[in-house]
Amino acid sequence: MCPGRQTDQGTSFGGKALASLRSGNLLIGQSGGATAVINASLVGAVEAALNDTRIKGVYGMHYGIAGLLNEDLLDLRQQPDTLWPQLLYTPSAALGSCRYKLKEQDIEKALTIFRRYDIRYLLYIGGNDSADTAHRLALAARKSNYELYAISIPKTIDNDLPFTDHSPGYGSAARFLATATQDSTMNTLSMPSHYPVKIIETMGRNAGWLAASSALGKHDESDAPHIILIPEQTFRAERFLAQVEEAYRRYGYVVVVASEALRDEQGQALGASGQVGVDAFQHPLLSGTAQALVELVKQELHLRARFDKPGDFQRMSSRYASPVDRQEAYLVGQEAVKAALRGENDKMITLVRHDEPTYHCSTGLVDLKNVANVQHLIPETYFDAHNAMVTPAFYTYAQPLIGEPLTRYPRVDTTKVITL
Amino acid sequence: MCPGRQTDQGTSFGGKALASLRSGNLLIGQSGGATAVINASLVGAVEAALNDTRIKGVYGMHYGIAGLLNEDLLDLRQQPDTLWPQLLYTPSAALGSCRYKLKEQDIEKALTIFRRYDIRYLLYIGGNDSADTAHRLALAARKSNYELYAISIPKTIDNDLPFTDHSPGYGSAARFLATATQDSTMNTLSMPSHYPVKIIETMGRNAGWLAASSALGKHDESDAPHIILIPEQTFRAERFLAQVEEAYRRYGYVVVVASEALRDEQGQALGASGQVGVDAFQHPLLSGTAQALVELVKQELHLRARFDKPGDFQRMSSRYASPVDRQEAYLVGQEAVKAALRGENDKMITLVRHDEPTYHCSTGLVDLKNVANVQHLIPETYFDAHNAMVTPAFYTYAQPLIGEPLTRYPRVDTTKVITL
Structure with missing residues (x-):
């Protein structure tokens, strides 16, 4: 702190x-x-x-x-x-x-x-x-x-x-995002070959606290999310794609959590740039961050990808x-x-x-x-920019805010196989 | 039934x-x-x-x-x-x-x-x-x-x-969608002028049961959702826009729930057509149904609109x-x-x-x-195509499947005003 x-x-x-x-x-x-x-x-x-x-x-x-x-x-x-x-x-x-x-x-x-x-x-x-x-x-x-x-x-x-x-x-939105990331990942895990790459888009136009909170149900390196993209960090497509490829190679699937607003080296917002297309009236098409990341992964890595965008649910979820x-x-x-x-x-x-x-x-x-008008962004001690992941210090900070810790879902022991 | x-x-x-x-x-x-x-x-x-x-x-x-x-x-x-x-x-x-x-x-x-x-x-x-x-x-x-x-x-x-x-x-996904529609609508209601039109995209490529279930927390005509778009019905942009305009005039905000796959009279999927744009490689851009509806509302009605897309959360939500x-x-x-x-x-x-x-x-x-390979679609008795809304018979059918009925959130009585 x-x-x-x-x-x-x-x-x-x-x-x-x-x-x-x-x-x-x-x-x-x-x-x-x-x-x-x-x-x-x-x-x-x-x-x-x-x-x-x-x-x-x-x-x-x-x-x-x-x-x-x-x-x-x-x-x-x-x-x-x-x-x-x-x-x-x-x-x-x-x-x-x-x-x-x-x-x-x-x-x-x-x-x-x-x-x-x-x-x-x-x-x-x-x-x-x-x-x-x-x-x-x-x-x-x-x-x-x-x-x-x-x-x-x-x-x-x-x-x-x-x-x-x-x-x-924050604590409630964080609890929602951490739980939703766990839940949604369970679907990917049931059939990793179907859509191996999942993008989850969170709110947070300038601060990455919400995207970071998605990691509060992550118990070890192999757990989702594998990559967190926050607005405090410049988005570099090449690095992102290399990270996706690496996670895919290691785990067979990749869950990326991305803040709704990411900017590249030129300050251009992802999903708002010309590369994403124009509509019938030649307006630039604001496809949104998640859609832009999905397209990037599909085109460059030829991996099937899709996205969840909880939108207002993350700020409103009563349960x-x-x-x-x-x-x-x-x-x-x-x-x-x-x-x-x-x-x-x-x-x-x-x-x-x-x-x-x-x-x-x-x-x-x-x-x-x-x-008034001062924004508190994620400090460097809470986010490892190189690995696009929160640090242990972030867990210490954020865990108490969501209440009871999220446990990992139980899994079938897949080492117990039938052999003749 | x-x-x-x-x-x-x-x-x-x-x-x-x-x-x-x-x-x-x-x-x-x-x-x-x-x-x-x-x-x-x-x-x-x-x-x-x-x-x-x-x-x-x-x-x-x-x-x-x-x-x-x-x-x-x-x-x-x-x-x-x-x-x-x-x-x-x-x-x-x-x-x-x-x-x-x-x-x-x-x-x-x-x-x-x-x-x-x-x-x-x-x-x-x-x-x-x-x-x-x-x-x-x-x-x-x-x-x-x-x-x-x-x-x-x-x-x-x-x-x-x-x-x-x-x-x-179905019952669990329906409970999620009905609750999420209620919750997300609460955000719209807090500030209807900010984003008066909300689109929620549900799963269901051929059958509209999931989109329909979003109405299970709707208690009267003024409650959200106001328009439900299901794949069993041909999507007609003009009619849709007229319905959005009418609901906006009546309630000051509009919540639309749309199945992920809607087709127009030509059988063209919404969000997959040329009108939505092409990417840098001239691939048609699959913006998705919700994004396409948002663009339509913004361009034709000049109303601010945005979308939630719960994606895999709707099939996975444990809570x-x-x-x-x-x-x-x-x-x-x-x-x-x-x-x-x-x-x-x-x-x-x-x-x-x-x-x-x-x-x-x-x-x-x-x-x-x-x-095997037979699909049971929403029957006409459950869906009023003219009003793009489920019928009372649908409630009778679907309500027991989600368990305890969803009550309406309490509201402040806004008739109790201060006058000098």
């Missing part, structure tokens, strides 16, 4: 004295791509807010900051009590989400709405862009002497937020959610309310890892200005 | 008298695409065989009939006792599978091997092609007066085997397996051994549905000559 992550700021809260905090309404929103556990953060925050007398109204942005700007606000105190425990196990963003970058004129409008609705506590669940949104609103409020406590709650399957050990949402991830998502939601009520402002909740006596996380805080 | 399926042949076994059955070795193989529960059939058969004194050796074909022809036979009595209960929950074909069409000279060779290894009971787990293989071997044995009892055990996620109410393997499916897969395995030991030959085990007092299945038998 990067040393910067280790600071437990949980004991150093230096907010305003409680007595002087203005009571008012709390507004919470969900932003960016949804996850299997983003609702757990919502539930954690809402349950904490509903039970605190200093908070009057508990409001939800309908479709994130875009909903705020449209004054489309939901009354969360009027939801049935039974909703919250159910949402804890419901994937996706129950309030609705958005991908919207605040314009300058939006900020003034948002402040006007805060005043109109007496919003004093602002919680925004999201990734880097959402941290930027919360930061800009906090700055604007301070500048115009409007008392607002803005806290960002981390969330992203991409795991690319800085200053937090990891991001809620594969990591219990650890869900619990931590709930925790950061609760802590956000507590921090705001302690007078913290313009901060993001972080997860701080402890390994003694066993893995667990406490929370910390980091200034939003340090978070 | 088609009337032909209703005949319960469970009471009409007319095999040879038990006393005269020749004792010998049993050989079992797995064939074709694996499923989440094909091992349950193996376990059912092996457990029945291990416990019967009339069966001496219990042998497994390593990689199906291809393994037989290579005399690559596994000794299943030498596997640890602990293996079988574990395999019950292990996806894929534990013995290894194959897709191999018997040549004439193979049949003579297979008979020679049967004689050499004293194989008297032949069980082959698979779909239509595998039934054909078992049938041809049974015929050849009879012709050369070799006493052999050959029973086929049904298996296919495609659910296209005739004379059985359904095929083991989504239907308990009913697993239990039935085990049952047909057990019944195959019992049938062979009653002297039945050249037959496939079928599942016979009973709805009283509640859904359950008994088994029957059908002559392999009636099964």
Whole structure:
């Protein structure tokens, strides 16, 4: 882990004295791509807010900051009590989400709405862009002497937020991808000669954390995946093909896990280049990374190949959610309310890892200005670029996040043969 | 259900008298695409065989009939006792599978091997092609007066085997697809404006049972999927686009589930036609059905669209397996051994549905000559071609096969808004 992550700021809260905090309404929103556990953060925050007398109204942005700007606000105190425990196990963003970058004129409008609705506590669940949104609103409020406590709650399957050990949402997507890679590989193993090369395309446009997580069910070198392609590494077709050939020679089949965005030496995205074709209107055909890799393997190595692309399943799978991830998502939601009520402002909740006596996380805080628009990519200690594979240090880091380790499926002992 | 399926042949076994059955070795193989529960059939058969004194050796074909022809036979009595209960929950074909069409000279060779290894009971787990293989071997044995009892055990996620109410393997893939469609749709719902059109590509080259199963989590017209495209129906781009537009107008988003193989009026496969492009070597680019539909929607309707392609996950998902499916897969395995030991030959085990007092299945038998190479497609009563949607009769048929019904995820009540 990067040393910067280790600071437990949980004991150093230096907010305003409680007595002087203005009571008012709390507004919470969900932003960016949804996850299997983003609702757990919502539930954690809402349950904490509903039970605190200093908070009057508990409001939800309908479709994130875009909903705020449209004054489309939901009354969360009027939801049935039974909703919250159910949402804890419901994937996706129950309030609705958005991908919207605040314009300058939006900020003034948002402040006007805060005043109109007496919003004093602002919680925004999201990734880097959402941290930027919360930061800009906090700055604007301070500048115009409007008392607002803005806290960002981390969330992203991409795991690319800085200053937090990891991001809620990642553990569940990682558990899905590790299990799905194990399961899908079982099909290849049943008939390696049929489609000896399988490509699995994961999300992750800039960071390879998701692709890397596919290895969490890999127990030895011969297990899948055999090659992991991450966006942090330049894609070199020749090297890739040599690696596929080598794995095929050794194991008789090859499973490749590839991030959705890979770039070659020229910075050209794989699957978006002219080599892949043009459509009837001469638009370049965006076949996607997996399809491009399949074509490459077929054309250059003459091996049968096909791909799986779980797409939104990897961020939404309710059945594969990591219990650890869900619990931590709930925790950061609760802590956000507590921090705001302690007078913290313009901060993001972080997860701080402890390994003694066993893995667990406490929370910390980091200034939003340090978070916004910064991406935390896979460090070199976690990825062996030469072998296109994660390192043992990555397992140490990521294994606890998915909960119970994935065991290997049992196999028939094929040395017990019949001889006459 | 088609009337032909209703005949319960469970009471009409007319095999040879038990006393005269020749004792010998049993050989079992797995064939074709694996499923989440094909091992349950193996376990059912092996457990029945291990416990019967009339069966001496219990042998497994390593990689199906291809393994037989290579005399690559596994000794299943030498596997640890602990293996079988574990395999019950292990996806894929534990013995290894194959897709191999018997040549004439193979049949003579297979008979020679049967004689050499004293194989008297032949069980082959698979779909239509595998039934054909078992049938041809049974015929050849009879012709050369070799006493052999050959029973086929049904298996296919495609659910296209005739004379059985359904095929083991289908219920689990259906449960996966219905759940995955629900989960993936939750992501679209969180931000409909981002990617309002989602395409989910399922397996099923000739039969639409898998695509149809995606609707088993749909509770009313507004729920996803909104359009199901099956190979039994000619693909008409204009009609499809009109349906997408209509659903988008009504619901603000559209989820389309498409079988991997769709053909237009000219019999041209979608995603394989010239319109999709050619690669650097002028090979037609096989972009796949989902990619072709995405391009169509983007170009013609100017709506953002993307696709999920679960691929092998849908046949392999251990966590989504239907308990009913697993239990039935085990049952047909057990019944195959019992049938062979009653002297039945050249037959496939079928599942016979009973709805009283509640859904359950008994088994029957059908002559392999009636099964081999016949495909059972979705009947018109199960699919409303005009609306590209399954009918209520399909729900009645398919719902019990996936086990517990899928409930709708809870939603925030968005009528409870804040007004000043």
